[in-house]
């Protein structure tokens with residue numbers, strides 16, 4: 069299975085952000101997205117995840133194959149750590165949350181309400197959700213924000229083992245994760261900001 073992107077153009081708030089992107093990500097591989105602040109990495113990931121339509125081009129992978137890890141952790145505040153994972157496991161039709169708890173060192177926190185976790189613990193729980201999705205393609209936006217060095221290591225290990233098991237990962241990050249990966253710098257694909265699009269792409273922001 070592969071994610072193929074051909075001639076993709078994406079917009080945010082009615083303004084074109086990136087144009088003419090073409091790349092392929094095959095299972096068993098990691099692609100790191102680089103680019104300065106505001107260059108369009110989040111906009112690209114949102115588009116690939118099916119949260120907004122592209123301006124132009126083709127995305128060759130159904131959104132159902134994708135697990136999207138956004139900036140926000142997306143936790144249910146009043147549910148415990150284990151209940152959060154069980155909730156998402158049911159949504160995605162999987163059952164076993166133990167590997168996800170173990171991978172992100174959450175076993176000792178399993179009965180704690182999500183709202184009572186520290187920022188880094190919340191982020192670990194947000195990332196643990198990836199493991200219960202059962203989805204092959206992980207699209208991750210700055211996944212290591214708030215993580216200490218040990219937790220960054222746990223995350224990198226999770227990505228390595230996901231990819232070794234036939235998954236793939238596309239990760240926007242400003243730090244070196246120590247992963248064997250290709251890099252895609254989006255900077256050369258920046259669109260002309262003076263050429264507004266007429267496609268209404270801002271309407272769906274309230275729902276994502």
Ligand SMILES: Nc1ncnc2c1ncn2[C@@H]1O[C@H](COP(=O)(O)OP(=O)(O)OP(=O)(O)O)[C@@H](O)[C@H]1O
Pocket residue numbers: 080081085103104105106107108109110111112273
């Ligand atoms: N909600 C929004 N409405 C309108 N424009 C937005 C919105 N969010 C981001 N933008 C603009 O879209 C452009 C691309 O932003 P995007 O978040 O995709 O960049 P990024 O590469 O992910 O940045 P960062 O490294 O800071 O996370 C920027 O010019 C930004 O100001």
